[in-house]
Amino acid sequence: MNTHPHSVAAGASVTEAADAVYTRIAWRFLPLLLACYVVAYLDRVNVGFAKLQMLNDLQFSExxxxxxxxxxxxxxxxxxxxxxxxxxxxxxxxxxxxIMITWAVLSMCTAWVSTPMHFYLLRFLLGIAEAGFYPGMLLYLTYWFPSHRRGRMVALLSAGNPVSGILGGPLSGYIMTATAGIAGMHGWQWLFILEALPGILLGVMVYRRLNDKVAHATWLSAEDRARVQFDLDMEGKTRTHGSVSQVFCSARVWLLSLILFGIIMGSYALSFWQPTIIKGTGIKSPALIGFMTMIPYTAALVGMLLIGRSADKRCERRWHVVVPTLFAACGFVLCANVGGSSVLSMLGLTMAAVGIISALPMFWALPTSFLGGVGAAAGIALINSTANLAGFVSPTVIGWLKGQTGTLSSGLYLVAGSLTLSAFLVWAFIPARVVNR
Known part of the structure; x- marks a missing residue:
């Protein structure tokens, strides 16, 4: 059957117009959301750098x-x-x-902790303040992008993780070295103060810049707003989990929570213990340790983009979660077995960072493909919050094991096992028809 050339040209024109609208939306919101995520992740894990000094200053144990x-x-x-x-x-x-302003203020207050109880309380309150931030941003993307356009947006947003590592390591090391003794305070205190300030500024920018609904976007024409709303309404008809009760009763949601739990075990082992692993190879300077953490995160940023492109090209998600997750597990096993070798430790950390950071955006293509409406708000948050309990389990158990054995090896083996289990669950229980889209 021959296609009329005018029909082909009209179809191409409509596609190009839609591409232009969504590109404009992306440039409006994504740079700001990415900056927010970088600062949020930095404020969450900079305690890993502060640890290099504050444990000795405050006489805290591992x-x-x-x-x-x-x-x-x-x-x-x-x-x-x-x-x-x-x-x-x-x-x-x-x-x-x-969220941003309250967590920034609480993170800043960590500079003045003096007892373990103060430390515990502030970290607990910081968790309350930041709750809903990342899943909230994922939910926000569903208000503006249909699923076939949202994968790239999630990947770009997820780049905030390695970017925070690339920027945060050298910045944290420099602050701790350069500010030590200023106004009678330690470098780790200035770390919490200075790295909290961007969160307050970005919070104000979010309030002034974001629009809650497509209908509020006066910077788009009425025709463009109608186009975007039509795409979102059409997609909403295909989603199966539209209420909070459906989400809490869904076996698929709980399976995804368990899978993400194992991946997050590795993510926070990397975030909270990477400076300690590097220091264990004989490198003592916080500034040098900070610069060395750039290596795994730079490789992870490149790896994430390449793996994301491969997944889109092949319209495949399952193996693009499984293989990076197993690669990360191998990286942690290598770190556990190399003793004081800086080269091999950095190789293991790089493998772990590439695998984990590449697997996470691939994972988040799953729940947003079947959750809609208020169900998306509850489902994304439920998966993220349940899985992020690994953020409690991972550093707590690794810290306890290190205190008992004097080495990180047993904790790193535990993390490698968690990642392997997640990879198996994806391979065994996630249907290809859900993932490959």
């Missing part, structure tokens, strides 16, 4: 540090779903701005 690093995720867990439901009800502009 077990205290591990428990404190994990306390963040207890508050995060209990308030994640309510936070995302409030975002859906009150609007992203107000709620994300509130």
């Amino acid at each position: 077990t205290v540090y591990g428990l404190d690093a994990g306390m963040f995720f207890i508050g995060y867990f209990f308030f994640e779903v309510p936070s995302n439901l409030l975002l859906h009800k009150l609007g992203a502009r107000r709620w994300i701005a509130r």
Whole structure:
């Protein structure tokens, strides 16, 4: 059958017009959301760098540090779903701005902790303040992009993780070295103060910049708003989990939570213990350790983009989660077996970072493909909050094991096992028809 050339030209014109609209939307929101994620992740894990000095200054043990690093995720867990439901009800502009400003203030207050109880309380409150942030941003993307366009947006947003590592390591090391003794405070205190300030500024920018709904986007023409709303309405008819009760009763949602739990075990083992692993090879300078953490995260950023492109080209997701997750597990096993070798430790950390950071955006293509409406708000938050309990388990257990054995090896083996289990669950129980789209 011959296709009329005018029909082909008209179809191409419509596609190009739609591409232009969504490109404009992406440039409007993505740079700001990416900056927010970079700062949020940096404020969440900079305690891993502060540890290099503060444990000695405050006479805290490795077990205290591990428990404190994990306390963040207890508050995060209990308030994640309510936070995302409030975002859906009150609007992203107000709620994300509130999240950023309150967590920045609390993170700054960590500079003045003096006892383990102060430390635990502030980390717990920080978790409450930040609850709903990342799933809230994922939910926000569903308000503007249909699923066939959202994968790239999630991948770009997820780049905030390695970018925070690339920028945060050298920045944290420099702050701790350059500010030591200023105003009678330690370098780790200035670290918490200075790295919190961008969160307050970005919170104000979010309040001024974001729009809660397509209908509020006066910077788009009426025709463009109608086009975007039509695409979103059509996609909404295909989603199967549209209510909170459906989400909590879904075996698929709980399976995804378990899979993400194992991946997050590795993510926070990397975030909270990477400076310690590098220091264990004989490198003592916080500034040099900070610069060395750039290596795994730079490789991870490149790997994430290449794996994301491969997944889109092949319209395949399952193996693009399984293979990177197993690659990360091998990286942690290598770190556990190389003793004091800086080269092999960095190789293992690089493998772990590439695998974990590449697997995460591939994973998030799963729940957003079948969750819609208020169900998306609850489902994304439930998966994220339950899985992020690994952020409590990982540093707490690794810290306890290190305190008992004097080495990180047993904890790294545990993390490698968790990642392997997640890879198996994806391979065995996630249907290809859900993933390959």
